[in-house]
Amino acid sequence: xxxxxxxxxxxxxxxxxxxxxxxxxxxxxxxxxxxxxxxxxxxxxxxxxxxxxxxxxxxxxxxxxxxxxxxxxxxxxxxxxxxxxxxxxxxxxxxxxxxxxxxxxxxxxxxx
Amino acid sequence: xxxxxxxxxxxxxxxxxxxxxxxxxxxxxxxxxxxxxxxxxxxxxxxxxxxxxxxxxxxxxxxxxxxxxxxxxxxxxxxxxxxxxxxxxxxxxxxxxxxxxxxxxxxxxxxxx
Numbered sequence: 443x444x445x446x447x448x449x450x451x452x453x454x455x456x457x458x459x460x461x462x463x464x465x466x467x468x469x470x471x472x473x474x475x476x477x478x479x480x481x482x483x484x485x486x487x488x489x490x491x492x493x494x495x496x497x498x499x500x501x502x503x504x505x506x507x508x509x510x511x512x513x514x515x516x517x518x519x520x521x522x523x524x525x526x527x528x529x530x531x532x533x534x535x536x537x538x539x540x541x542x543x544x545x546x547x548x549x550x551x552x553x554x
Numbered sequence: 555x556x557x558x559x560x561x562x563x564x565x566x567x568x569x570x571x572x573x574x575x576x577x578x579x580x581x582x583x584x585x586x587x588x589x590x591x592x593x594x595x596x597x598x599x600x601x602x603x604x605x606x607x608x609x610x611x612x613x614x615x616x617x618x619x620x621x622x623x624x625x626x627x628x629x630x631x632x633x634x635x636x637x638x639x640x641x642x643x644x645x646x647x648x649x650x651x652x653x654x655x656x657x658x659x660x661x662x663x664x665x666x667x
Binding site: 485546547 | 555557585587589594595596597598599602604642644646653654655656657658659660
């Protein structure tokens with residue numbers, strides 16, 4: 443069974459631009475969560491989607507948004523990029539009713 | 555954002571030695587997970603715990619869900635070079651309804667031959 447995939451793996455943007463990251467969960471998993479990882483703040487929860495609906499949200503500004511499609515694939519968007527948005531963005535999927543989250547390899551975003 | 559207290563922050567051990575690390579929280583969790591992360595990669599799930607007091611093993615790894623539901627421990631026996639990496643604990647809510655995980659600050663493990 444294929445794992446969680448994320449594209450692209452690396453991205454370089456400049457301040458003020460926007461970016462869209464993509465995540466394909468493990469087949470059969472309907473819950474997708476996004477996390478931001480930085481050296482200073484560690485791993486922080488962004489939001490969770492289940493059946494195309496946002497079910498939970500972390501403490502991030504409205505510039506961070508996401509969506510989920512009917513095939514459970516998810517996208518995350520960051521608008522008006524700031525230098526502090528440079529991070530590894532991780533996506534994790536979970537089967538319905540399960541407690542284990544499986545992570546993808548992440549997208550390394552660098553904002554210049 | 556909130557992070558769980560994880561200790562030690564880093565460890566330098568010799569191959570063959572046993573390793574212990576722990577994670578504490580001021581909040582109660584209903585799920586405890588342990589992950590290992592290699593540089594440039596996503597965290598890989600090692601062990602999942604669902605009941606207070608539960609002790610679970612996965613090969614050379616053993617983890618326990620603290621009886622107070624506010625802590626968890628991970629032990630690695632007879633360490634080998636491929637154990638090098640950063641280990642994270644994560645506390646989670648009830649399994650059925652939500653996915654939000656709160657992560658620990660990480661333990662960096664270095665193994666010398």
